[in-house]
Amino acid sequence: MTDDPDFAHAVPAARVLRRARGRWRLVAFVALAVAVLALAGRFALPGSGNSDHVARIVIDGVIATDPGRLDAIEAMIEDDAVKAVIVAINSPGGTTAGGEELYDALSRLREVKPVVATIAELGASAAYMTAISANRIFTRRLSIVGSIGVYYSHVDAGKLLDTIGVDFDKVQTGPLKAEPDLDDPMTGAVRQSLQRLVDDSYEWFVDIVAERRGIERDTVLELADGRILTGRQAVAAALADAFGGEREAIVWLEQQWNIGEGLPVFTHYPPAEDGLAQLLRYAGGQALSLVGLGGGSTNALDGLVSLWQAENLVD
Template sequence: MKTKQIISIVVTGVVVIAVGITGVASNVLGSKLMQKNKAETSSIVKEMLSSDVGASIDLPEKDFIGVINIEGEIGASSSNSLTSSNTYNHDLYLKYIEKMEKSDKNKGILLFVDSPGGAVYESDEMYLKLMEYKEKTKRPIWAYFASQACSGGYYISMAADKIYANRNCWTGSIGVIVSLTNCKKLYDKLGIKEIDITSGKNKAMGSQGLDLTKEQRDILQSLVDEAYDQFVGIVAEGRNMDTDKVKEIADGRIYSAKQAKEINLVDEVGSFEDEKKAFAKEAGFSEDITYYTPENNSLSGMFSSLFGAVKDIVPKSDIDLAEDIVENNGNGVLKYYAK
């Protein structure tokens, strides 16, 4: 073989090897950079979403009524979940109320309620925060019921001085529920057996692979009864009714707006505009006063709404649907909730 051919082969081999090494190095470097960018992006998003939600609330510089939207299921703030489509933001509203307490431009609060209710803890925490606001500021709180104002949504509204309900609204559902999902028969069919090592016979009560004993049912019923008595007391105080009278109508049923007015669960049946006019007249401020809600300035709210909308249009798998059933209908959480 001629010398020139040998040199040509060697040069070609070196070039191929060099290109290969360069390609591998480029891929490795690119992968590292991509991972770094992803980590940095994730870190930035988490930082933005976990930052003080109150910091993003800029109150109006003129007189305003604070609007709090009690919409969707009431529970812990969903702002940490980018894929959540729930509109209720518990932490944001608590911070908003705190800021309004300190603002001399705030003249009152309007609750816009369109909710089936939710967790006992968050419902009561929001109610107590609103009562604290009233005590500290002596300013009015009114509530408007849209399509539904049930259970926890009604509970929170007991802080209101006056309640208007849309004529097509369903409200009431005064009661408490704990839902559990029992999969024992399914487990038996599949040959699955749940084994729990516990410190006591009732430690694993409510587990999906075990049947409830009578004692365990009684334990859960006692929790429900206690929360129910608390609910009844809140309604009796908020609506200036006798406790026994509240219990007569508080069997968990829902009422139409007309029925609710007849039994004193709401004050008036009318439109949102009707209420705003009446609110302005009775409280003594201008009808064109600003009604301000903090969601538009909330970065976490923007992200959750955006990704929640995407989640809503993506079809769910069978596993996702099964998880939803367990999470929403059988998670054992004490709720003021209308099924």
């Protein structure tokens, strides 16, 4: 034994610290277990025992092509237990190809089962393209809707590369191959080529809005200048049908299709995200959001984009 008074005080302090750490570990474990159980209830696997239900598919974040999501939609088409589908949208849009993929897949689904879209905070650009595939669109009065349009963005880093002494050279088969280039300003010919690309995608977008929403094409063109609308404005312009969310969607299914009364609503996920993987992804996303890192990045998008770009719009 030592007679050092500092050591005598340090020993019980260390014991208290160990006990405190043990208690915090127990609290953390219990909190994690409660969270997992709560999430498990929220993300119950759909169609257990092939019981009849209304399916929910969530479209959030930045939209891009997704084979797994297509598989989930195709499974809903084939699943007799799925009586109707709610498409829960909260997205600023994404790539035009990703929006087209969702529009086509949900249109196939709509041919065999009623599909209702609900727009939460955001249903813009490619997300609005997704919404119009539904039989009916519900939006909150102050949701952001619309932004019908397409763009292509390009960074000219030539001056920066010159500053740091980096030079690129290439051999190409034609003047438009591999254009626009990172280290060269966009030429008139390249700009015209890209404008034709954007215009062709835009014309298709306008056409399907006019067709699906039953609006004269000239009227759609007036709205399709990239502007965003509130849900109130969208309903007034016939870009959406009614105010509300999932509860109103279920009431509409009951009244118009005699579907949904008493049926549970289950979220369907891509096969790779069923069960624990989905719980962990959701929990991880919530954790990132708490430290300001949530949300999909738009920086990695390549090609034609139909995306409303606004950061942190809050009241």
